[in-house]
Amino acid sequence: MVGHERLICSSAELVDGGDGVRFQVTRQGGSLPAFVVRWRAMPYAYVNECQHQSTELDWNAGDFFDESKLYLMCATHGALYDPGSGLCVSGPCHGARLTPVKVCERDGGIFCAEDG
Ligand code: FES
Numbered sequence: 260m261v262g263h264e265r266l267i268c269s270s271a272e273l274v275d276g277g278d279g280v281r282f283q284v285t286r287q288g289g290s291l292p293a294f295v296v297r298w299r300a301m302p303y304a305y306v307n308e309c310q311h312q313s314t315e316l317d318w319n320a321g322d323f324f325d326e327s328k329l330y331l332m333c334a335t336h337g338a339l340y341d342p343g344s345g346l347c348v349s350g351p352c353h354g355a356r357l358t359p360v361k362v363c364e365r366d367g368g369i370f371c372a373e374d375g
Contacts, residue, residue, distance in 0.1 A: 260327040263373040265335050267304075270367050273297035276328035279309065284360050285373045293360050295369055296323050296331065298342035304362040305345050309333040310355035316340075331357075 268280045279296040286305065292315060295304035308313045311333065317323050318334030325332040330339040330348065338350030345357035362371045 262368040264363075265373060267295055267362065267369045267371055270364055270369060273302060273369060275300060276324055279317070279323040280369070281317075281320060284370070284371060289322075293371075294321075294323060295360075296342060296364055301343070302362050302364050303342055303345075304360035304371060305357035306360060307332075308358065309335060310339060310347060310352040310357065311336060311338055311350065 267282045272280060273295065275297045277297070278293040278331045281292065281294050283290045284293040292307040293304055295302050309316055312335065314335045316331060316333045323331045324340060331342050332339055333350065333366050336351055338347050338352050340347050340357055345359055348356045360371055362369055
C-alpha cells in the first residue's frame with residue numbers, strides 16, 4: 260500500500276454507469292469536493308467543479324451520468340463530459356477538462372492519493 264492513500268468506498272458501491280460517490284480531496288493544502296464513478300469497468304475521479312461556472316456537477320448528490328449513461332452531465336447548464344478523460348464534448352465549456360483525481364481499485368476498495 261502506498262503511503263497517503265485513503266479509502267473512498269467499496270468497489271461494490273460503484274456500479275458501471277450508476278451513481279457516483281462524493282468525497283473530499285486534499286489539494287495544495289485545501290479540501291475540494293470530488294467524485295468517483297465507474298465507467299466501462301474502471302473507476303474515474305474528478306474534482307466536482309464544472310469548467311463553465313465552477314458549480315458542482317450533480318444536482319442530486321451522486322447523480323453524474325446523463326440518461327444515455329455515456330457522459331457525465333453538469334446539472335446546471337447541461338455540459339457533457341467524457342467519463343474517461345474528463346473532456347467536455349458538448350455545452351458552454353466545450354473543449355475544457357474536468358480536473359482528474361488519481362484513484363486506484365484494489366482489495367475490494369477504491370482509494371485516492373491525498374494529493375493527487
Ligand atoms: S455550470 Fe456547468 S454547464 Fe454551466
